Amino acid sequence: MNRTRLVLTGLAVAAMIATSGCDPQPESQDAATSPSPAVSSATPTVGAATTAASTAADTAATVKACADIKKDIKDNASKIAKAEKIGPPAGHFAVSAQWAAGSVAILAHAIGANQAVTAASEKIQNEMMSLSDAYNTSADAKPSKKALEAAIKELDAACSAA
Template sequence: MYRSPIVLSGFAIAAVIAMSSCDPQPTSEGSATSSTPTASSAASSAAPAASSAAPVIDAATTKACDNIKKDIKDNADKVAKAEKIGPPAGHIAVSAQWIAGSAAVIAHSIGATETVSSAAEKVQQEMSNLSDEYNKSADAKPSKKKLEAAVKELLAACSAT
């Protein structure tokens, strides 16, 4: 029982590493360390910091939002399928899926605006919390209200971009 969180954490770290290397995101336009800007970052920085108070719409943020929305839907489908297995094996599968979903969300938020990244981090944290709750007991039925609120915040951040 004590090895489960360690094993799941290892899987989550491996998933983040694997997913982050699959689709490199361009750096944000505020980065001065990039020596060769990509086409998408060059296009998004055509109007630099002229209106720094308004959110900047860039390709990386749009892509991140699209990917994260898809991740959340995909994760919900997989969690529902794992819940049908039933305790205790089903709870282990559900817990693992919440961790995998949280890793996908955080991996796809890389390169997005600070607002979207912050909202994605809240979603990731709530998914991780649900994983922990499912690990505590085979009879666990944790509330998803905090996750739903975090998802609404993410969707609002994405629609503002």
């Protein structure tokens, strides 16, 4: 059982590493398109503009992360349903592996999001890993998904505030 868990965790980490480089962060075009500002007493407005641009980029990254995470949750649910149809004993390994893979996708897409969305996505990831562990432990496992549903509601609230 420990070997299976180690292999599943290794695969999940490999998937996270592979997908983490897929979405490059947007680059600021301010430096490339505008000339350097002259040093004067009006310089503080440049800092304010930079902060506003940074905040807009952070908000855009958070909105994208929310959309990607919600898509991951739906995709994972359909894959879990397919894996559950396999039935025990082999099916519980497939379900466990899918919960682990889904949790990695959640973490990968949370990169760059604001703190509230990141915290909520970490709770979802933890709950998914708990479900993975429960299915890995018992072929007849029917763990409660209430904690996962609560974490998803917390993500929805964090995303709607962004």
